[in-house]
Amino acid sequence: MDASPKPPRFYLTTPIYYVNDVPHLGHAYTTVACDALARFMRLDGRDVRFTTGTDEHGQKVAKSAVAAGLDPGAFTDRVSERFRSLVEAVGATPNDFIRTTEERHHRSVQEIWRRLVQRDEIYAGKYEGWYSVRDEAYLAESELIRQPDGSFRAASGAPVEWVAESSYFFRLSRWQEPLLRWYAEHPDFIGPESRRNEVVRFVEGGLDDLSVSRTSFRWGVPVPDDPDHVIYVWVDALTNYLTSAGFPDEESDTYNQFWPADVHVVGKDIVRFHAVYWPAMLLAAGVAPPRRVFAHGWWTVEGQKMSKSVGNVVDPFELVKEYGLDQVRYFLLREVPFGNDGDYSRAAMIHRANADLANDFGNLVQRVLTLVQRNCEAAVPERGPVTPEDEALLQAASGLGAELRSLMETQQMHAALRALWDVIRAANAYIDHAAPWVLARTDLDRCRTVLSVLLEVLQRVAIFSQPFVPAGAAAILDQLGVPADQRQFGDAGRGPAPGTPLAAPSPVFPRLTSKFEADAG
Ligand code: ME8
Numbered sequence: 396m397d398a399s400p401k402p403p404r405f406y407l408t409t410p411i412y413y414v415n416d417v418p419h420l421g422h423a424y425t426t427v428a429c430d431a432l433a434r435f436m437r438l439d440g441r442d443v444r445f446t447t448g449t450d451e452h453g454q455k456v457a458k459s460a461v462a463a464g465l466d467p468g469a470f471t472d473r474v475s476e477r478f479r480s481l482v483e484a485v486g487a488t489p490n491d492f493i494r495t496t497e498e499r500h501h502r503s504v505q506e507i508w509r510r511l512v513q514r515d516e517i518y519a520g521k522y523e524g525w526y527s528v529r530d531e532a533y534l535a536e537s538e539l540i541r542q543p544d545g546s547f548r549a550a551s552g553a554p555v556e557w558v559a560e561s562s563y564f565f566r567l568s569r570w571q572e573p574l575l576r577w578y579a580e581h582p583d584f585i586g587p588e589s590r591r592n593e594v595v596r597f598v599e600g601g602l603d604d605l606s607v608s609r610t611s612f613r614w615g616v617p618v619p620d621d622p623d624h625v626i627y628v629w630v631d632a633l634t635n636y637l638t639s640a641g642f643p644d645e646e647s648d649t650y651n652q653f654w655p656a657d658v659h660v661v662g663k664d665i666v667r668f669h670a671v672y673w674p675a676m677l678l679a680a681g682v683a684p685p686r687r688v689f690a691h692g693w694w695t696v697e698g699q700k701m702s703k704s705v706g707n708v709v710d711p712f713e714l715v716k717e718y719g720l721d722q723v724r725y726f727l728l729r730e731v732p733f734g735n736d737g738d739y740s741r742a743a744m745i746h747r748a749n750a751d752l753a754n755d756f757g758n759l760v761q762r763v764l765t766l767v768q769r770n771c772e773a774a775v776p777e778r779g780p781v782t783p784e785d786e787a788l789l790q791a792a793s794g795l796g797a798e799l800r801s802l803m804e805t806q807q808m809h810a811a812l813r814a815l816w817d818v819i820r821a822a823n824a825y826i827d828h829a830a831p832w833v834l835a836r837t838d839l840d841r842c843r844t845v846l847s848v849l850l851e852v853l854q855r856v857a858i859f860s861q862p863f864v865p866a867g868a869a870a871i872l873d874q875l876g877v878p879a880d881q882r883q884f885g886d887a888g889r890g891p892a893p894g895t896p897l898a899a900p901s902p903v904f905p906r907l908t909s910k911f912e913a914d915a916g
Contacts, residue, residue, distance in 0.1 A: 409446070616631050
């Protein structure tokens with residue numbers, strides 16, 4: 396990333412999810428990842444705008460409404476509500492939940508359209524070609540995969556249909572060179588690197604003009620001055636990021652502070668829309684493109700693609716109920732390097748919750764606080780002279796802030812958690828080696844110093860773990876006697892104040908046992 400100081404504001408987004416179906420693990424994943432980033436930036440003193448929402452127009456949603464026997468308005472209200480509940484269920488803290496059926500969004504989409512027309516970036520024509528309703532994507536014949544029965548499918552596996560209808564086109568072909576220049580001049584625009592290479596190769600291969608309106612159904616934002624057309628659902632959907640930032644009111648504080656967005660986090664399935672069509676549209680409309688698009692990987696379930704027909708779709712509401720919110724958040728962010736594909740299994744989930752949360756972190760807190768109860772009159776002890784071993788652990792913990800900051804700037808949540816757990820494991824090794832329960836009998840001053848060192852380390856770790864496991868971190872900080880208004884990253888250096896009374900500890904991360912044991916193996 397470039398070395399210039401970052402502005403204090405930070406705008407990040409999840410994709411807006413289609414309301415053709417209810418939320419699943421994949422949606423929860425992106426939302427949790429963005430929430431950890433948003434919480435991190437807030438605790439780091441930045442002015443954060445974090446948005447999510449629902450993508451409600453287009454043929455796919457219209458068809459699902461018909462299948463549900465509802466008009467699209469009633470249908471989208473109902474399913475959108477499920478996505479709003481998901482936000483709560485996974486403990487996410489967005490500043491805005493945007494629906495593309497809102498009036499503010501219609502205005503914004505139509506304004507983008509008008510600007511493209513004014514700049515001669517849109518012309519009328521006819522689209523004849525393949526379309527995948529499931530992906531809401533136009534596909535060239537060369538991108539299709541022939542099935543044994545001779546029919547075609549999209550690379551995603553989605554069926555395709557032949558479409559021939561009047562359509563407006565965006566002069567995307569004009570933007571090949573400017574896009575390639577943009578990628579070259581903004582090396583951080585697409586992450587991770589593998590996705591960036593894929594996008595650059597795609598654009599180098601040449602770009603066709605893009606059909607940007609449909610006439611065969613009505614469920615969308617009408618084209619200004621030509622209401623027989625609705626605007627292509629991806630032009631509509633991508634514009635949500637601008638709408639939420641106040642567009643088209645470019646004088647507004649929100650717009651001025653938050654646009655361009657710092658990062659759009661998306662799944663790898665929709666990179667092309669975000670890293671090719673979107674910046675091209677914005678450059679064409681005279682609006683600044685976002686700073687970065689990060690594409691994460693794909694979750695499978697017990698080695699299989701998640702699908703309704705297989706019946707293995709993981710319901711995030713059930714997951715949180717069964718294993719706990721912190722446990723699910725931690726698993727999703729720790730199990731897989733952000734950007735790689737991952738596999739969900741009950742065994743892996745339980746293993747992470749037990750090994751990392753209950754054993755490594757929870758037990759350490761419990762041990763330290765129990766020893767403080769017994770040997771320090773239930774208060775933060777004074778610290779005597781420190782040894783090189785004490786120093787080494789204290790330094791590992793005090794280096795966390797800078798290390799995590801640089802990892803989170805590049806969306807490496809898994810590495811941030813690994814760094815935190817390195818310190819937790821070092822603290823476990825330290826307590827085993829220092830054996831303060833023995834010192835309690837042989838050298839009480841040294842025992843208290845050891846516990847004081849551990850309290851400081853735990854305080855830092857708990858402060859920095861808030862974005863990932865907010866409930867557990869809060870409970871630990873309560874038990875460590877850290878006041879609620881002193882939990883920003885900037886407060887991490889204060890250290891525990893000697894004499895602060897500490898209550899008897901209660902376990903924070905329960906071990907998932909009995910009914911789970913068989914699965915964990
Ligand atoms: O594409 N693994 O909406 P969508 C990981 N409305 N992430 C997954 C996943 C999986 N198995 N399945 C879904 C759309 N996701 C458009 C977006 S944005 C302007 C419009 C996540 O409901 C991942 O983030 O199909 C993916 O990009 C997104 O859900 C797709 O959600």
